[in-house]
Amino acid sequence: MQVGYETALSPSGKLGVWWFIASEIMVFGCLIGLYVLFRVAHGGWNDQASHVNWRLGAINTLVLVTSSLTMILAFNAVRIERRQRAARFLLVTVLLGFTFLGIKSVEYTHELGEGFTPASGMFWSFYYIMTGLHGFHVLGGIILNLTLYITAVRGTLWSGNKSSRVEFAGLYWHFVDVVWIFLFPLLYLA
Amino acid sequence: MKSNELTAESLDRSSIIIWMWLVGLLGAGMMVFTLPIPRIPTLLLIFGIAGFKATLVLRDYMHLKGEKMLIYAIALTPLLLAIALALVLIPDIVFRR
Numbered sequence: 001m002q003v004g005y006e007t008a009l010s011p012s013g014k015l016g017v018w019w020f021i022a023s024e025i026m027v028f029g030c031l032i033g034l035y036v037l038f039r040v041a042h043g044g045w046n047d048q049a050s051h052v053n054w055r056l057g058a059i060n061t062l063v064l065v066t067s068s069l070t071m072i073l074a075f076n077a078v079r080i081e082r083r084q085r086a087a088r089f090l091l092v093t094v095l096l097g098f099t100f101l102g103i104k105s106v107e108y109t110h111e112l113g114e115g116f117t118p119a120s121g122m123f124w125s126f127y128y129i130m131t132g133l134h135g136f137h138v139l140g141g142i143i144l145n146l147t148l149y150i151t152a153v154r155g156t157l158w159s160g161n162k163s164s165r166v167e168f169a170g171l172y173w174h175f176v177d178v179v180w181i182f183l184f185p186l187l188y189l190a
Numbered sequence: 191m192k193s194n195e196l197t198a199e200s201l202d203r204s205s206i207i208i209w210m211w212l213v214g215l216l217g218a219g220m221m222v223f224t225l226p227i228p229r230i231p232t233l234l235l236i237f238g239i240a241g242f243k244a245t246l247v248l249r250d251y252m253h254l255k256g257e258k259m260l261i262y263a264i265a266l267t268p269l270l271l272a273i274a275l276a277l278v279l280i281p282d283i284v285f286r287r
Contacts, residue, residue: 023268025268029269029273030276034283037280065213073205174248
């Protein structure tokens, strides 16, 4: 069986997903650009930035990167029509997404407990806006993947061309991963 | 069925190799962060590594390496616009005191 990218996708659906990702690139691109400009212009953020927990940030990066692997493994399984395997990897992706949000909420709890709120300074404003917006995107991806998992278990995912939705959801999920790959060094290491 | 299994294995193997690269690069980034290196080279290395990681995800997991120019155009246009918007704000944000 020849396995290719063209077998499991509808070009118009894929274009739609890429248009959506393009709008997201504008949102996150502008936020990151503004953060860099403000940080260059107004020094003294290093003290504020030193209070974030980079170890938890690194663990979260590992979690999100691993969830990208399980998402692509789900897509690979869809391409060769291994339905149970695809459903299993979708579920693992969802669980890793929840793990990411769980670790992030532990971080938020600790930081808010120490008195670092969005009003505590420019760094914290950017920190909460960027990680919060990213967190909402992770939540959206979890809901999307959970829906796909349920339809895969029920068997309705495999009718017609619906299985291409796994690729579309994967494109979104990997994009969320790419955003975090830049947010992590910007907010935790720089 | 056997050819399916072989194909599945090769698909999964390349995905796992990319993941290993991503984990290795994450480790390298953390190592650079913890080593006593001057700040500017540290930042250059950390963001260089982040760029490489993002390229791997975009190229292999989002399949950009096999895409047509139209998809590249859709992805690159907003990136260039975001950079342009940031650049035009430099006089207001960086040089305004």
